[in-house]
Amino acid sequence: MKITVRYFAQVRELLGPGEDLHWPADAADVPATVGELRQWLIGRSPAHAQALDATLPLRAACNQLMCSAQEPLPEGAEIAFFPPVTGG
C-alpha cells in the first residue's frame, strides 16, 4: 500500500513537509485507519514521537477533506496531520 503523508505548521517544523510511505503487499504492520497511521508514524523516530504525540490535539485530513482518526486509509491516499487551524 502507498500513502503520501503531509505535515503543516508545528508538525511540519519538526518533520518536514511530508513523506511517501510504501508497504509491500505481504507486510504485517499496515495501518488500516488514519489513527493507526499516526500510531505507526510515532514509532518511526523520536522526532515523529514528539510531533505526533497522542496527547497533542492534532487534526487530520484524508484526500484534502477533514477526517476523524477512524477514517479508513484508501490505497494511494494523501493524509495530512496538523494542529487546529487558526486562519481568518
Next chain:
Amino acid sequence: MSMAAARVSVQTDDFDLSGEVARLRAQDGQIGAVVSFVGTVREWLPADGAARSPDTCLELEHYPGMTESAIEAMIDEAQRRFDLRGVRVIHRVGRLAVGEQIVLVVTASSHRGQAFDACEFLMDWLKTQAPFWKKEISATGSRWVEAKVSDDEALARWGTLP
C-alpha cells in the same frame, strides 16, 4: 454570458474591498444588500514580555488545494442555508505586517438579514475549518497562534454541518 468570476482566492497580494463589492454588484441587479467582513493584523504583545517592535508580523501557512476546496464547500453550504445572490472570499498567506488586511468575506443578498447571517456563518466556518495556520514573529522569536475554544463555540451555534 460571461464566465462566473472566481468565488475564492488564496493569495499573497492585498485586496481591494470596494473593487470586490463593485464586481459582485455588477453581476446582479437583484442585489439589495452587501455585507463585508475584513480581518486585519492587529498589534499584539510578544508572549515573552518583550516590547512591541515595528517589525513584528504574522506568517500565514496553508494547505494548497485543500484550502480552496474547503472554502468552496463552505460557500456551497452557505448558499443552501441562505438566500444569497453572490459571495466572495479572499484569504492572504505569507508574511503580513501589523495593520495589513488578512481576510475578506463579502455576501450579497436581496435583503440585509440573509447577507449578515451568511457573512457570520462563513467567518465562523473559516476560523475553525479552513486549513490556515498563523505564526507570530517578533524581533525576539516566534510562536504559533493557538486555536480558541470560543471559535469552535461560535461555529457550533449553526447546528450540524456536512
